[in-house]
Amino acid sequence: MELICPAGTPAALHDAVGAGADAIYCGFNDETNARNFPGLNFNREEMRDSIAHAHRYGVKVLVAINTFARAGNVDLWRRAVDDAVECEADALIVADVGVMDYVARTHPQQRLHVSVQAAAANPDSIRFYVESFGAKRVVLPRVLSVPEIAAITREVDCETEVFIFGGLCVMEEGRCSLSSYATGKSPNMDGVCSPAGAIQYREENGALISRLGNFTINKFAKGEAAAYPTLCKGRYQTDEGCGYLFEDPASLDATTMLPELRKAKVSALKIEGRQRGRAYIERVVKTFRHALIALEEGRPIPADELNGLSEGQSTTVGAYKKTWR
Template identity: 65%
Template sequence: MMELVCPAGTPAALRAAVEAGAHSVYCGFSDETNARNFPGLNFSTEELTEAVAGAHKRGAKVLVALNTFPRAGGEKLWHQRLADAEAAGADAVILADVGLLDYAATHHPRLRRHLSVQAAAANPDAINFYAETFDVKRVVLPRVLTVQEIAEINKEIDAETEVFVFGGLCVMAEGRCSLSSYATGKSPNMNGVCSPASHVAYAEEGNELAARLGGFTINRTPKDRPAPYPTLCKGCFTSENQTGHVFEDPVSLDARHLIPALAKAGVTALKIEGRQRSRAYVAEVVRTFRAAVEAVEEGRPMPEGALARLAEGQAGTAGAYAKTWR
């Protein structure tokens, strides 16, 4: 059966994911060592230790994301978090930075290493480099590949592959985003925060509500309509006299119908995005995907689900898996 890897932004969400049927959960520490560094999210060392013990009692694994890029002169924080993850009993760490991968392989050789999507390794040569050099056991593939491309990659690598099947999308090849950094001075890939709430502001202007990020107006909506969170890549912009979502529509990835094809392509694990989401969201999405994975494993038709209302913009897309623009 393909492994279902589920998000846990808080200890409560982790428990909800495990109880709903997650094979593995992924989480991070409460600092800039992980790419979801938001107030109210993530784990202290004590919380992680307790969470790992609880997950293991129910047969689930815990993967710790240390997937940002250490700042020059600040590496000790990332090094300490590697030690903390191992001491807590984590089943693997998810890393992106080459230097941190080397440090982990040298100083924590028994701690299983996964390559983060932030590393953007999207071809066999890149993946085999990480596997051979740092003994990376699994690579989380960027959301830019078709199912056929994933199948071809799996024929040529000596590592497991993990792919996203539900949740938020990023317009950039992961690990390469500069939009939020430009607007706010906070880098998603180094500070671990995209479109930080501390830089968000709303203002009523006439009959519209303006949503701004770092002083830039990202969206304008009528006062009687819901105002979207001002994420730069999903904002409305004017280009060549047309106004709309120039970079990316505010929709979510939903590749549940592709699970049989992904299994045939040799994918080891399916990943759900959503560490900023509530435990109720996590529980419902995990239950739906666990039922789908079990159905595929047993050769049964996948059950119908109603996840659209949980998706951003209440709409879903197959994203790059289909690549209909080609």
């Protein structure tokens, strides 16, 4: 199974190469990619140089052009496609059918992956992307159990890729409007979930209060682990009491599921976190590289090594084990 690692900057890409990535995904510094954060991402020259660097070490680079193009302004997305191809990207990760169509028609030799943002969560949907645009791989949404992943992988004529670590979207990806509702900006159209410009933090008697737009998202007691101020992981006051209605603030960690994911015949394992620093990239990539070596050699796989890097300082296997069913 290929280890697919994030990089938000050229330095992070270099570190991911050194830490044992098989492939690295990254994006341009504009709204064509779903991590369009201030100071993050690659300009054209950095992309070209970074891909060349990765290739020198036998590491592939997958360029994420995975937001949805706006009617009347598709040129930005088409230019990103053309430039990524020119930079010799090994694959493009795309969510929008219009952009996929452009890739298939204009660059028929370019390898195409279906982004998690496309929310292709069943064989019919995946078959559409494979037959219409020649997609070679689909990144599965984080709403499927491992048996469901295995069933899909058996049925489709392309590779499957799944997330194994990092920030966890609990909604069907590419369809979530919570950030848009609260701030007017979304990962789907603007490349930002809960944009930094709409976030406020305030300390009050040792407690940390986080706000997104006009909404108070959480109040963390003194010493309590904090989390990103996203609506899906907010703490809500209801008639039943106060708590996390949708999802606890926790990161995905599928270390313990690696043997089952291998049995499910997934082709690639993805680490989330292009917005994270080099310390995160290096540590997480090395940890999973060692885990995959242990899996290959039939040794026990160390677990829970990455809690300190996780949102809320806790982890979950998410939908991979649907314990609520």
